[in-house]
Amino acid sequence: MGIGDDAALLGRIQGKLVLSVDSAIEHTHFERDWLSPEALGARALHSAASDLAAMGAAAVAVLSALVLPADVGARELRALGKGQASAAKMLGCVVVGGNIARGRDWSVTTTVIGRAEAPIRRRGAQSGHELWLIGNVGLAAAGLRLLEMGQARARKKAFKLCLEAWRNPRAQLREGKLLVGRASAAIDISDGLAADAGHMARASGKRLVIDEVALDRTLAPELYEVAEFLRVTALDLALTGGEDYVLLATGPARRRPTFARRIGRVEDGAGVLLERRGGERMVLSGGFDHFAA
Amino acid sequence: MGIGDDAALLGRIQGKLVLSVDSAIEHTHFERDWLSPEALGARALHSAASDLAAMGAAAVAVLSALVLPADVGARELRALGKGQASAAKMLGCVVVGGNIARGRDWSVTTTVIGRAEAPIRRRGAQSGHELWLIGNVGLAAAGLRLLEMGQARARKKAFKLCLEAWRNPRAQLREGKLLVGRASAAIDISDGLAADAGHMARASGKRLVIDEVALDRTLAPELYEVAEFLRVTALDLALTGGEDYVLLATGPARRRPTFARRIGRVEDGAGVLLERRGGERMVLSGGFDHFAA
Numbered sequence: 001m002g003i004g005d006d007a008a009l010l011g012r013i014q015g016k017l018v019l020s021v022d023s024a025i026e027h028t029h030f031e032r033d034w035l036s037p038e039a040l041g042a043r044a045l046h047s048a049a050s051d052l053a054a055m056g057a058a059a060v061a062v063l064s065a066l067v068l069p070a071d072v073g074a075r076e077l078r079a080l081g082k083g084q085a086s087a088a089k090m091l092g093c094v095v096v097g098g099n100i101a102r103g104r105d106w107s108v109t110t111t112v113i114g115r116a117e118a119p120i121r122r123r124g125a126q127s128g129h130e131l132w133l134i135g136n137v138g139l140a141a142a143g144l145r146l147l148e149m150g151q152a153r154a155r156k157k158a159f160k161l162c163l164e165a166w167r168n169p170r171a172q173l174r175e176g177k178l179l180v181g182r183a184s185a186a187i188d189i190s191d192g193l194a195a196d197a198g199h200m201a202r203a204s205g206k207r208l209v210i211d212e213v214a215l216d217r218t219l220a221p222e223l224y225e226v227a228e229f230l231r232v233t234a235l236d237l238a239l240t241g242g243e244d245y246v247l248l249a250t251g252p253a254r255r256r257p258t259f260a261r262r263i264g265r266v267e268d269g270a271g272v273l274l275e276r277r278g279g280e281r282m283v284l285s286g287g288f289d290h291f292a293a
Numbered sequence: 294m295g296i297g298d299d300a301a302l303l304g305r306i307q308g309k310l311v312l313s314v315d316s317a318i319e320h321t322h323f324e325r326d327w328l329s330p331e332a333l334g335a336r337a338l339h340s341a342a343s344d345l346a347a348m349g350a351a352a353v354a355v356l357s358a359l360v361l362p363a364d365v366g367a368r369e370l371r372a373l374g375k376g377q378a379s380a381a382k383m384l385g386c387v388v389v390g391g392n393i394a395r396g397r398d399w400s401v402t403t404t405v406i407g408r409a410e411a412p413i414r415r416r417g418a419q420s421g422h423e424l425w426l427i428g429n430v431g432l433a434a435a436g437l438r439l440l441e442m443g444q445a446r447a448r449k450k451a452f453k454l455c456l457e458a459w460r461n462p463r464a465q466l467r468e469g470k471l472l473v474g475r476a477s478a479a480i481d482i483s484d485g486l487a488a489d490a491g492h493m494a495r496a497s498g499k500r501l502v503i504d505e506v507a508l509d510r511t512l513a514p515e516l517y518e519v520a521e522f523l524r525v526t527a528l529d530l531a532l533t534g535g536e537d538y539v540l541l542a543t544g545p546a547r548r549r550p551t552f553a554r555r556i557g558r559v560e561d562g563a564g565v566l567l568e569r570r571g572g573e574r575m576v577l578s579g580g581f582d583h584f585a586a
Contacts, residue, residue, distance in 0.1 A: 007344040007405075009412055010310035017303035017310075019389065021356040021404060025396040028360075051300040063314040065358070065402045067321075096312065103318040104398055109358045111314060111404040112300075119302055 008097035010061055015115040020051035026106035034147045035167045037076040040108060041083030046171040047190075048110035049091050050245035053176035054188035057116035059091050064098035065109040072106065080108070091173050120176075124185035125204035125250040131264035132183070132256060133218055134175050134247040137193050138234060139165035141241020142226040149230075158222035159229075169245045176247060178257055183249040192240040194284040196248055197272040207269030208250075210239075210284070212276050215263045239274070239284065301390035303354055308408040313344035319399035327440045328460045330369040333401060334376030339464040340483075341403035342384050343538035346469035347481035350409035352384050357391035358402040365399065373401070384466050413469075417478035418497035418543040424557035425476070425549060426511055427468050427540040430486050431527060432458035434534020435519040442523075451515035452522075462538045471550055472542055479542040485533040487577040489541055490565040500562030501543075503532075503577070505569050508556045532567070532577065 024030060024044045035043065041064075049059050064084055068077065077100075088095050093112070143166030146154060154160060172188075179186055185204055189196045193210070201208045212235065219234050227234040250266050264275070272284045317323060317337045328336065334357075342352050357377055361370065370393075381388050386405070436459030439447060447453060465481075472479055478497055482489045486503070494501045505528065512527050520527040543559050557568070565577045 007311045007313035007348055007350065007407070009348070009409075010312060012308070013306060013310050015305070017306050017354075017406070018300045019303060019354065019356055019404075019406065020300035021358045021390065021392050021402075023358045023360065023392050023394045023402070025360055025394050027397065028395050055300055055302070057300065061310075061312065063312055063404055065314045065316045065404075067316065067318055067400065097314065099314050099316050099402075101316045101318050102321050103400065104320065105396060107360065107396065107400070109314075109316070109392075109402045111312075111356055111358075113310070113312065113406070114300070116302075121302075 008061070008063065010096065013060060013115050015117045016119060018052055018055055018057040018114040018116050018119060019111070020048050021109065021111045022048035023107055023109040032106065034152055037079040038083035039167050041080035042087035043167060043169060044108040044110045045084050045087040046169050046245060048112045049171035049173060050188045050190065052112055052114040053172045054120070054186045054247055055116055056118070056120040056176045056180040056186065057114035058177060059093035059112050059114045059173060061096045061113045062088055062093055063111040064095055066098065066100045067103035067105065067107040068100065069104060069106060070102060091171055118180055120179060120183050120186045122185050122187045122200045123203035125200060125206045125208070125266045126184050127206060127266050127268045129184055129250040129266045130253050130256060130262045131208055131210065131266060132249045132251060132260035133263045134172055134249065134260050135244060136165070136220050137189060137244050137246050138223045138237035138241045139220060140169060140243040141237050142223060142230060143167070144243060145230050146226070158225040161220070161222045162226050166243060169243065171245055172247050175259055179249055182255040182257055183251040186247055186249040189244060189246045189248055190242050192242045193248065194239045194272060200248065201270060201272050207267040208264060208272045209267055210264040210272065210274050212274055218261045218263060301354070301356065303389065306353060306408050308410045309412060311345055311348055311350040311407040311409050311412060312404070313341050314402065314404045315341035316400055316402040325399065327445055330372040331376035332460050334373035335380035336460060336462060337401040337403045338377050338380040339462050339538060341405045342464035342466060343481045343483065345405055345407040346465045347413070347479045347540055348409055349411070349413040349469045349473040349479065350407040351470060352386035352405050352407045352466060354389045354406045355381055355386055356404040357388055359391065359393045360396035360398065360400040361393065362397060362399060363395060384464060411473055413472060413476050413479045415478050415480045415493045416496035418493055418499045418501070418559045419477050420499060420559050420561045422477055422543040422559045423546050423549060423555045424501055424503065424559060425542045425544060425553035426556045427465055427542065427553050428537060429458070429513050430482060430537050430539050431516045431530035431534045432513060433462060433536040434530050435516060435523060436460070437536060438523050439519070451518040454513070454515045455519050459536060462536065464538055465540050468552055469540060475548040475550055476542040476544040479540055482537060482539045482541055483535050485535045486541065487532045487565060493541065494563060494565050500560040501557060501565045502560055503557040503565065503567050505567055511554045511556060
């Protein structure tokens with residue numbers, strides 16, 4: 001970076017350039033008492049970098065555009081920057097510049113610049129390939145619901161795990177890179193498994209079949225405990241919960257990496273189906289609301 | 294761009310990568326009745342691209358992160374996108390992706406990705422070089438003051454020119470590229486001529502001397518008319534007014550391009566001085582407040 005210059009100067013980049021931007025807005029995505037400024041900075045960066053993970057890209061540089069209310073001081077700003085810097089370090093990139101402005105509500109807009117020699121796309125799913133899940137779905141959605149219910153300081157282990165999943169997600173850049181040459185398609189789950197599987201199915205012109213038994217096997221035991229408290233099923237949280245920044249991919253069985261768990265398969269056709277325990281198939285078209293209807 | 298993918302996919306970039314991000318926030322930088330959504334989109338893009346102009350970089354791609362209040366509908370969003378797209382086209386780049394979120398106040402955060410073979414820095418000013426101005430300073434600041442005074446629909450030609458300068462600035466990318474090989478240092482004037490000259494002086498370890506007579510010669514006649522109405526001097530507006538997205542550069546006299554106007558010179562020393570008509574020198578350290586004191 002050209003410190004003190006008008007723009008950040010990065011030098012030459014090997015490979016294709018991959019770009020992603022994401023905003024975290026107070027009152028829309030979070031409330032101030034839900035997480036520390038440090039966690040906010042780190043979370044915003046992982047969330048933006050997750051889009052690159054799904055493409056098998058490496059993160060190179062980050063730009064941060066902050067909006068801070070008048071009552072946010074130098075201490076909170078430093079903490080936020082510290083969270084961004086440590087998240088960047090964990091992901092192998094660096095915050096090279098940004099912008100700070102005053103406004104009524106906090107917001108953190110993070111741009112991640114990455115590179116990929118052979119980016120994975122969401123449109124490459126092929127019939128006969130497996131559907132893979134990389135990471136735990138549902139926990140962050142459960143954590144968010146707990147926060148919305150005023151359970152920010154819950155002490156039960158299962159509750160804390162869910163809160164932590166929402167507060168401190170990790171972009172799976174390493175796993176994403178290891179999918180290159182193995183996966184035929186990939187997407188990050190930000191809108192929920194059912195909805196993002198729908199995006200992949202549509203882009204690929206294929207049908208994705210999620211195997212309930214296989215999906216159920218991937219769920220954390222703690223998710224059941226919190227789901228009961230929330231009066232939803234763990235499966236609902238898994239299918240509709242976003243913000244876990246888990247990766248969904250497709251690929252041939254013989255190429256499945258050890259960190260990926262098979263939760264279904266790709267078929268000719270369209271849409272996303274859930275194959276229940278008894279073999280019955282239900283259409284999941286874009287999220288829980290449709291699933292429940 | 295990989296339309297519909299998680300991140301925008303750009304391909305390979307020739308030259309060094311240059312990055313810039315800038316936010317326009319409602320109630321901080323603008324009010325809704327000051328400009329149309331289309332002008333807002335275009336203005337935000339030019340403003341972010343101006344940082345690249347100062348480095349002699351070309352703009353390649355743009356990411357747009359929008360925050361929209363609940364009462365902003367599809368029509369305004371389309372208009373804003375249209376403004377962004379036409380500004381991008383004018384600047385030779387393309388909007389490749391973005392993010393839209395709800396929030397209490399409008400905001401437009403624009404990231405511009407550019408490339409430069411030989412970026413100009415703000416730290417290269419050399420003693421004996423001239424100080425060049427590229428563009429008209431003061432008009433946008435006058436326009437902003439008119440807007441703050443409720444003169445959004447002023448009809449006098451001079452007033453309209455100032456309003457237009459604030460509403461529809463143009464990033465001087467073409468001029469910036471033509472400075473490569475001619476200028477020893479460059480910066481875009483976003484904080485005001487005196488303040489940004491201070492940044493350049495500090496980065497270069499030199500003194501910049503602004504020649505009042507020469508600067509005065511560059512000012513638009515309309516600026517005097519509006520300055521009188523605003524009860525400030527045209528020189529104050531020129532020295533302290535930002536948001537014109539004018540370029541300030543230094544270089545040897547024999548290399549001055551036709552579009553650049555000489556307004557001073559670089560000397561050994563530190564700080565920014567204004568050399569008055571009578572030869573008296575005043576220290577301008579960071580803006581009008583200090584200048585006036």
